[in-house]
Amino acid sequence: MKFMMTFHWVPDTEQRxxxxxxxxxTGGVPPQGVQLLGRWTSADLGSGFDLLETDDAAKLTEFAYQWSDLMELEIMPVLEDAELAAVFGRVAKK
Known part of the structure; x- marks a missing residue:
């Protein structure tokens, strides 16, 4: 399953x-069992997001824990368009 992890840095020069x-x-590499599909950081360095893939929620939590002391994190499951279309095909009223 794919997850979007967003991060926001507080404006604290020591934490930054x-x-x-x-x-x-570390290269910001997640633990084994979590694949980093991409990472984007805003030009002002205040926020960004990682696209991750894993079937192991504990490993995802481990990765979040490695950074949660320095930034605010949010993790949400996401679907690609093809996956979403399949859901709509099964449940949408016709």
Whole structure:
């Protein structure tokens, strides 16, 4: 299943410096069992999102825990258009 993890950094220069150092040290790579499909960060460095894929919610939580001390995170399951169309095909009133 695919998940969108959004992140928001508080405007704290010490936390930002720690987040940058941690990212450079680790590459921001999720644990084994979670695939990073893409990451985008806003030009002002205030927020961004990761597109992740996993069937293991515990591993997803592990990844969030690695960053939750430095930024606010939100994780939500997402569907691609083809998956959404299949749902509509099964349940939409005709």
């Amino acid at each position: 410096a720690e987040a940058i150092e941690r990212f450079l040290r």
